[in-house]
């Protein structure tokens with residue numbers, strides 16, 4: 001029997017969508033995405049999706065407003081073409097950092113994005129290393145918050161990291177992510193107490209934990225300007241760390257110069273289109289596996305490094 005689900009791609013990261021489809025040995029669904037002369041987005045799905053489970057890959061980065069709107073329009077077209085279910089695969093969930101009202105008169109954009117996706121017709125979301133786990137609660141549909149930890153850990157093993165290393169969270173916000181790495185790898189954890197002065201400027205206050213004479217692996221969900229990594233890596237070296245590795249799921253978003261940091265090896269993933277010269281590991285196999293397991297009604301626990309209950 002031929003495959004009954006279909007995978008479509010928005011225009012934000014076609015390479016990743018192609019790789020996801022390739023991992024599943026299925027072609028990408030045909031879709032026409034154009035702009036009208038006034039720059040409005042115009043979409044037509046070019047194949048039958050009636051009563052099918054469909055997956056739409058679209059990352060919300062680089063031109064987040066444009067690509068998010070494009071995603072909503074694709075979902076609307078699929079819904080009106082009678083798709084049975086619509087899973088949005090958003091490898092990088094943009095607007096996630098504004099997830100609480102911590103100042104007067106500020107929005108909660110992560111909640112707004114969730115509402116708009118649901119309203120458009122998304123019935124299921126797959127994403128990766130969300131900035132905060134609780135964003136899942138902004139949705140009233142199932143959310144699979146996948147993790148790049150699996151591919152990163154494979155990479156570390158390949159790179160022959162010394163046995164005696166420490167995982168470092170570059171700020172308190174990353175400590176949950178770092179703790180999961182430390183637990184999976186059964187190594188110690190250190191945390192940096194970071195204060196952010198402006199969106200571009202951070203000030204390291206203290207390193208909590210022991211790194212002297214050890215290799216360290218800094219883990220973070222996002223690298224925007226690279227300032228957090230720069231400060232964290234310097235602090236680790238100052239604390240006597242030997243080699244400094246860094247693993248960051250999403251980014252870098254701004255131009256980023258590794259030579260400014262005290263990092264020996266840095267890996268990103270391809271949740272956003274990789275910039276030239278950046279070393280990355282692909283998350284396409286993870287999303288492909290998630291589609292396959294989900295479509296065949298199996299548990300996704302193995303993708304979260306957890307044992308099935």
Ligand code: R5P
Pocket residue numbers: 170171173174199200202220221222223224225226227228229
């Ligand atoms: C902050 O909470 C995030 O986890 C990252 O540490 C932050 O977004 C990185 O930004 P930048 O690279 O600009 O320091």
